[in-house]
Structure formats: structure tokens, C-alpha cells
Amino acid sequence: GAGVSQTPSNKVTEKGKYVELRCDPISGHTALYWYRQSLGQGPEFLIYFQGTGAADDSGLPNDRFFAVRPEGSVSTLKIQRTERGDSAVYLCASSPNTGLAGTGETQYFGPGTRLLVL
Amino acid sequence: AQSVAQPEDQVNVAEGNPLTVKCTYSVSGNPYLFWYVQYPNRGLQFLLKYITGDNLVKGSYGFEAEFNKSQTSFHLKKPSALVSDSALYFCAVRKSFGNEKLTFGTGTRLTIIP
Numbered sequence: 639g640a641g642v643s644q645t646p647s648n649k650v651t652e653k654g655k656y657v658e659l660r661c662d663p664i665s666g667h668t669a670l671y672w673y674r675q676s677l678g679q680g681p682e683f684l685i686y687f688q689g690t691g692a693a694d695d696s697g698l699p700n701d702r703f704f705a706v707r708p709e710g711s712v713s714t715l716k717i718q719r720t721e722r723g724d725s726a727v728y729l730c731a732s733s734p735n736t737g738l739a740g741t742g743e744t745q746y747f748g749p750g751t752r753l754l755v756l
Numbered sequence: 757a758q759s760v761a762q763p764e765d766q767v768n769v770a771e772g773n774p775l776t777v778k779c780t781y782s783v784s785g786n787p788y789l790f791w792y793v794q795y796p797n798r799g800l801q802f803l804l805k806y807i808t809g810d811n812l813v814k815g816s817y818g819f820e821a822e823f824n825k826s827q828t829s830f831h832l833k834k835p836s837a838l839v840s841d842s843a844l845y846f847c848a849v850r851k852s853f854g855n856e857k858l859t860f861g862t863g864t865r866l867t868i869i870p
Contacts, residue, residue, distance in 0.1 A: 749798060
């Protein structure tokens with residue numbers, strides 16, 4: 639079946655501009671996560687949705703970053719007034735989150751959006 | 757706070773030899789542990805996980821990992837390496853309940869030498 643998809647695959651923008659990154663999770667997955675991966679580093683958690691609500695946004699670096707998931711499926715990560723330091727690969731993941739041990743914990747990742755802020 | 761350490765940035769192994777990629781973790785309570793692999797310009801692919809039960813878990817592509825609670829380790833292993841195993845490997849941990857976020861290590865680049 640279809641995996642997690644992310645668009646665009648690459649985004650180049652200028653400092654100060656606004657960008658939106660989109661994530662389509664695996665059908666039926668209730669949990670959705672955003673991570674950011676800088677060059678040479680492991681992914682770092684940004685925000686986690688359970689359904690439509692943000693269950694944990696503790697990883698968002700500042701108030702320029704915001705994410706929504708209005709219908710509990712597709713999510714959009716929004717970055718205002720982009721800075722060069724925002725350049726990274728933004729990864730989205732989803733999981734079924736059944737709450738049953740051994741079944742719902744695996745997060746499945748999309749290919750990422752590579753953001754470059756000039 | 758939870759954390760993961762992958763002490764080796766780079767591991768080189770001859771094709772056909774056994775391989776080990778090391779991972780240690782820190783988390784309060786019981787851990788859920790994961791290994792992911794990343795190929796160039798691709799997302800993370802799930803390899804295997806430890807949730808509960810048998811300390812030795814088997815995953816995709818012949819990989820396995822052993823959970824060692826006393827040493828807080830979850831090393832990735834494979835008995836016979838293939839050139840196609842060359843990639844970037846990430847270990848990750850999360851709590852067994854509550855906060856869902858994964859905390860990743862910095863990754864280990866595995867190179868299999870023909």
C-alpha cells in the first residue's frame with residue numbers, strides 16, 4: 639500500500655519568506671509526527687498529532703513554526719519569516735497508534751522535504 | 757530526558773563478515789527501542805523494534821538486535837554483511853507509555869567493503 643508522502647520534495651526560499659510543507663500519512667493512521675533532520679544529525683522531534691489535535695508540540699523551536707491537521711489526515715507544517723538556520727530535511731511519520739503493545743508503536747517515515755533558505 | 761548514543765560515526769566491514777552497530781540509551785521507565793536505516797535521498801526505513809518479551813529481536817533484511825537492560829544497550833547485528841547493507845543507521849528510543857516522540861542517535865554510517 640501507499641506509504642507516507644510529502645510535498646514538495648525540495649523547496650528553496652529566501653530568508654524572511656513563508657513556507658508550507660505538506661504530509662499525507664498512511665491511510666487510517668491516527669498519529670502523525672514531524673521531525674527535522676539537519677546535516678549530519680539524527681531526526682529531532684517537532685510535533686505530534688493524535689487525530690486533529692497537537693498532543694505534544696514541545697519540539698517546535700519557536701513561534702515561527704506552526705502545524706495543523708484539521709481533518710485528522712493531511713498535515714501542514716508552516717514556517718513564517720524563514721531563517722537560514724531553518725534549512726534542513728523535514729520528515730513526517732505516521733503510526734496506527736492502536737494502544738496495543740507490539741502493534742501501534744512503529745512510526746513510518748516519508749521521504750522528507752529538503753528545505754533550503756537562502 | 758531520553759537520549760541515545762551511537763558511539764561510532766563510521767563502521768567498515770568486509771562483505772561476508774558479521775557486523776555490529778552499537779547503540780546505548782537513556783530513558784525513564786521501560787524503553788521502546790528502534791532501528792531505522794536511511795539510504796541517500798530517502799526517508800527512514802523501519803528495520804526492527806524491541807517492545808517487550810524476547811531480548812533478541814529479528815527484523816528486515818536479516819538484521820537482528822539484542823536488548824540488554826543492564827547495559828542499556830540495543831546493538832544492531834547481522835551475521836553476514838552484504839554490500840547493499842551500506843547505508844546510514846539510526847537507533848531511536850521512546851518511553852513505553854505517555855510521550856510518543858522518538859529520540860534518535862546521531863547515526864552510524866555503515867560501509868560494506870567488497
